[in-house]
Amino acid sequence: xxxxxxxxxxxxxxxxxxxxxxxxGAGAVVSFTGLVRDEEGRLSALEIEHYPAMTxxxxxxxxxxxxxxxxxxxxxxxxxxxxxxxxxxxxxxxxAARHRAAAFAAADFLMDYLKSRAPFWKKExxxxxxxxxxxxxSDEAALQRWS
Amino acid sequence: xxxxxYFAWLRERIGLPREKVETSALTVQALIEELAAREERYALAxxxxxxxxxxxxxxxxxxxxxxxxxxxxxxxxPMTGG
Numbered sequence: 001x002x003x004x005x006x007x008x009x010x011x012x013x014x015x016x017x018x019x020x021x022x023x024x025g026a027g028a029v030v031s032f033t034g035l036v037r038d039e040e041g042r043l044s045a046l047e048i049e050h051y052p053a054m055t056x057x058x059x060x061x062x063x064x065x066x067x068x069x070x071x072x073x074x075x076x077x078x079x080x081x082x083x084x085x086x087x088x089x090x091x092x093x094x095x096a097a098r099h100r101a102a103a104f105a106a107a108d109f110l111m112d113y114l115k116s117r118a119p120f121w122k123k124e125x126x127x128x129x130x131x132x133x134x135x136x137x138s139d140e141a142a143l144q145r146w147s
Numbered sequence: 148x149x150x151x152x153y154f155a156w157l158r159e160r161i162g163l164p165r166e167k168v169e170t171s172a173l174t175v176q177a178l179i180e181e182l183a184a185r186e187e188r189y190a191l192a193x194x195x196x197x198x199x200x201x202x203x204x205x206x207x208x209x210x211x212x213x214x215x216x217x218x219x220x221x222x223x224x225p226m227t228g229g
Contacts, residue, residue: 051154053205053219054202114228116227119221119223119228119229120229121154135224135226
């Protein structure tokens with residue numbers, strides 16, 4: 001179980017290779033990388049604020065739950081904060097399990113929970129000004145699938 | 148003495164990221180009422196608590212939660228991670 005919270009950019013390919021190498025014994029590795037959308041060129045930057053004292057703990061709880069439900073052999077969450085440019089990776093999850101169904105389901109679960117239970121807030125910066133991204137009802141509803 | 152933290156638009160609206168608050172409020176709800184009574188910017192920030200979330204000592208909690216033994220209360224809008 002690995003959690004990385006950082007401001008700096010990361011290389012998703014390198015992280016995935018490292019993750020795969022550390023997942024000996026697993027038969028399946030699934031990964032997801034989230035990128036900053038450029039919103040048809042309107043977005044100049046995305047600012048991500050977080051709650052440092054809570055972030056790692058909240059993600060640790062989510063990851064531990066995924067491990068428990070799908071008997072993962074390995075799990076990874078990387079999440080950035082600070083000012084990001086369009087096209088840059090924001091975050092990444094990777095899961096390793098004996099079979100693909102568990103690895104896919106665990107990655108899906110992690111994404112749903114990170115969306116609305118990890119203490120991050122996004123602000124879109126554009127030429128017209130800046131605005132906080134509102135949480136979507138559909139993100140909250142997505143959690144129902146796992147209860 | 149409780150450390151109160153604000154994030155995202157709540158932090159901007161109140162104008163500070165954190166402050167120490169001397170309070171005898173027994174619940175989160177009572178603390179919010181005390182804060183909202185302070186000044187207009189607090190009243191505005193807390194005018195709709197359905198738009199807010201609260202964490203007590205870094206764990207999500209409900210607005211009716213007791214504050215006994217709590218050292219850090221954080222208020223913020225619904226999270227938008229991922």
